[in-house]
Amino acid sequence: MTHDSRPLAVFDLDNTLADTAHRQRFLEVKPRDWAAFFAAAPDDPPLEQGIALALESSRECEVVYLTGRPERCRKDTVAWLAAQGLPEGRIWMRRNDDRRPARRTKLEILKRIAGSREVRMLVDDDELVCDEAERAGFKVVRARWASTSPALKDAQEREGRT
Numbered sequence: 001m002t003h004d005s006r007p008l009a010v011f012d013l014d015n016t017l018a019d020t021a022h023r024q025r026f027l028e029v030k031p032r033d034w035a036a037f038f039a040a041a042p043d044d045p046p047l048e049q050g051i052a053l054a055l056e057s058s059r060e061c062e063v064v065y066l067t068g069r070p071e072r073c074r075k076d077t078v079a080w081l082a083a084q085g086l087p088e089g090r091i092w093m094r095r096n097d098d099r100r101p102a103r104r105t106k107l108e109i110l111k112r113i114a115g116s117r118e119v120r121m122l123v124d125d126d127e128l129v130c131d132e133a134e135r136a137g138f139k140v141v142r143a144r145w146a147s148t149s150p151a152l153k154d155a156q157e158r159e160g161r162t
């Protein structure tokens with residue numbers, strides 16, 4: 001991992017860099033199968049628009065990652081990022097027992113990061129996260145290049161799982 005003084009480009013993972021369409025079916029059943037949802041993450045195809053933006057951003061910024069994935073997914077996440085040729089960078093993940101909405105957890109972390117480094121932009125697909133970040137004064141790029149299911153949107157907001 002590199003530590004430098006360049007501004008940060010902060011990227012979400014699911015439906016920003018990684019296409020979760022193949023695993024959203026695990027959230028469309030009752031009860032939702034979170035173990036299977038996250039276990040299938042290593043098989044996510046890359047989202048070309050997100051990957052291209054991360055690589056382009058790495059020319060001027062240090063690329064880091066901010067995800068709602070739980071900490072137990074770290075090893076798979078690091079391997080997936082490397083397999084896509086993405087820059088090695090710090091990854092902020094949710095504690096395994098943290099079920100707060102992403103708009104709260106991610107904004108908390110963004111503010112903490114911005115206390116010591118310039119955050120050039122946040123790239124995320126979650127509209128509520130984007131809204132909160134913009135209200136807090138962050139530049140946001142809304143990742144609207146993946147299709148998400150209503151079950152995933154509901155899970156992000158009400159269950160605080162991704």
